[in-house]
Amino acid sequence: MAVRITPEQIVDVEADLLADHERDLAALAEQLDRRGVVIDDIVEQIARFSVAAPSWALGTGGTRFGRFPRGGEPRSTEEKLDDIAALNAVTGANRTVSLHVPWDDPRDPAALRSYAADVGLGFDAMNSNTFQDNASTTAGGEISYKFGSLAHTDPDVRKQALEHNRAVIELGVQLGSTAITVWLADGMNHPGQANFRRQFERVAEGLHEIHEALPRDWEMYVEHKPYEPSFYASTNPDWGSSLLLAQHAGERAKCLVDLGHHLPNTNIEQVVSRLAMVGRLGGFHFNDSKYGDDDLTVGSIHPYQLFLVVLELIEHGGGGMPDVRYMIDASHNLKDPLEDLVQSTDQLQHAIAQGLLVDRCALSEAQERNDPALAADVLQAAYRTDVRPLVAEARRRNAAALNPLMTIRRLGYRSAVRAERGDGTPASGL
Numbered sequence: 270m271a272v273r274i275t276p277e278q279i280v281d282v283e284a285d286l287l288a289d290h291e292r293d294l295a296a297l298a299e300q301l302d303r304r305g306v307v308i309d310d311i312v313e314q315i316a317r318f319s320v321a322a323p324s325w326a327l328g329t330g331g332t333r334f335g336r337f338p339r340g341g342e343p344r345s346t347e348e349k350l351d352d353i354a355a356l357n358a359v360t361g362a363n364r365t366v367s368l369h370v371p372w373d374d375p376r377d378p379a380a381l382r383s384y385a386a387d388v389g390l391g392f393d394a395m396n397s398n399t400f401q402d403n404a405s406t407t408a409g410g411e412i413s414y415k416f417g418s419l420a421h422t423d424p425d426v427r428k429q430a431l432e433h434n435r436a437v438i439e440l441g442v443q444l445g446s447t448a449i450t451v452w453l454a455d456g457m458n459h460p461g462q463a464n465f466r467r468q469f470e471r472v473a474e475g476l477h478e479i480h481e482a483l484p485r486d487w488e489m490y491v492e493h494k495p496y497e498p499s500f501y502a503s504t505n506p507d508w509g510s511s512l513l514l515a516q517h518a519g520e521r522a523k524c525l526v527d528l529g530h531h532l533p534n535t536n537i538e539q540v541v542s543r544l545a546m547v548g549r550l551g552g553f554h555f556n557d558s559k560y561g562d563d564d565l566t567v568g569s570i571h572p573y574q575l576f577l578v579v580l581e582l583i584e585h586g587g588g589g590m591p592d593v594r595y596m597i598d599a600s601h602n603l604k605d606p607l608e609d610l611v612q613s614t615d616q617l618q619h620a621i622a623q624g625l626l627v628d629r630c631a632l633s634e635a636q637e638r639n640d641p642a643l644a645a646d647v648l649q650a651a652y653r654t655d656v657r658p659l660v661a662e663a664r665r666r667n668a669a670a671l672n673p674l675m676t677i678r679r680l681g682y683r684s685a686v687r688a689e690r691g692d693g694t695p696a697s698g699l
């Protein structure tokens with residue numbers, strides 16, 4: 270019997286928090302009122318926000334140097350949905366799941382769809398996988414993706430990669446998803462190993478064929494990454510290549526920005542501004558990183574960068590968060606996967622609250638007048654505001670938790686599912 274978290278349980282275990290919350294919220298409302306800010310609009314916008322949880326990040330992640338599973342990991346896609354339902358119960362902001370095929374390969378998609386609906390979840394962008402040799406994606410091992418997939422010199426390998434993407438789309442249609450994300454590990458490890466142009470042209474052609482296979486109401490997202498597992502050149506390394514590939518693929522092809530897929534010191538908020546400006550910003554894989562594609566907790570290393578990315582989104586959305594795809598893509602080597610996803614979602618809710626507090630009129634005036642100090646002051650006034658009462662209130666209005674991390678611990682979710690699932694079975698995924 271799956272472990273469920275109910276709004277009533279949350280109210281019970283947080284009874285001692287409510288009075289302080291209401292006091293803090295009233296104090297902030299009074300402070301913001303003096304700045305001409307009506308908190309209800311901001312609370313409503315935060316409450317409307319939702320970020321998809323990655324089905325591949327509900328187990329303990331690892332590296333080539335080791336993996337330290339903690340037990341109680343989901344043994345099936347259904348149990349992953351149980352965990353995401355628990356996550357959504359305490360955050361009120363993870364209302365969809367992004368599946369990764371064949372790590373998730375449901376035998377009965379219709380049954381999985383109604384299982385998800387029963388726990389209040391929907392299916393976000395699907396993810397294909399032509400970066401591993403899985404029997405179900407390599408024609409039973411007839412082909413290998415060792416030297417790439419859509420970029421491969423062998424037409425049989427390219428054909429199989431297309432078949433797999435079409436199969437992922439068909440599965441997504443049955444689940445009610447309306448998008449597919451295509452990240453390719455294709456590239457080179459050695460100078461001269463392949464021809465840059467011919468590799469890129471093969472990928473461009475392959476993505477165009479995937480675009481042509483999209484149902485009318487679907488979009489596809491091309492995800493760039495500078496390196497790993499290709500360590501000399503990735504075929505789609507940066508936003509420029511990704512934009513060229515999306516434009517060549519078709520009208521409903523856009524670019525997905527994984528925050529960890531940028532070389533150190535890349536101005537990611539500017540990348541977001543560029544892609545939004547040309548109407549090709551499809552969505553995000555939120556995470557954070559210090560060095561490479563570390564897939565760490567969102568906003569845990571570069572919180573100000575996250576704030577600036579959100580600011581570009583609010584600019585693009587005309588004062589609110591635009592209708593693009595928001596997804597988390599993380600890997601949890603040390604933290605409990607659910608607690609890490611709680612903190613990533615919480616960081617996003619805070620960055621959005623701070624972004625919505627920016628006085629955008631004062632900012633553009635300072636910009637027009639070339640007054641960088643005043644512009645910085647306008648940004649800092651928002652960034653330095655303690656928005657925790659706003660975020661907690663938005664969650665409370667979604668019947669979720671004022672303090673999700675403390676509450677998921679007080680409810681003993683992990684130990685309850687561990688008792689049910691045991692320690693043996695690591696979850697499929699990263």
Ligand code: LRH
Binds near residue numbers: 492527598
């Ligand atoms: C590649 C990536 C991609 C997924 C994978 C799980 O690094 O970000 O989005 O397919 O992680």
Ligand code: MN
Binds near residue numbers: 452527
């Ligand atoms: Mn990603």
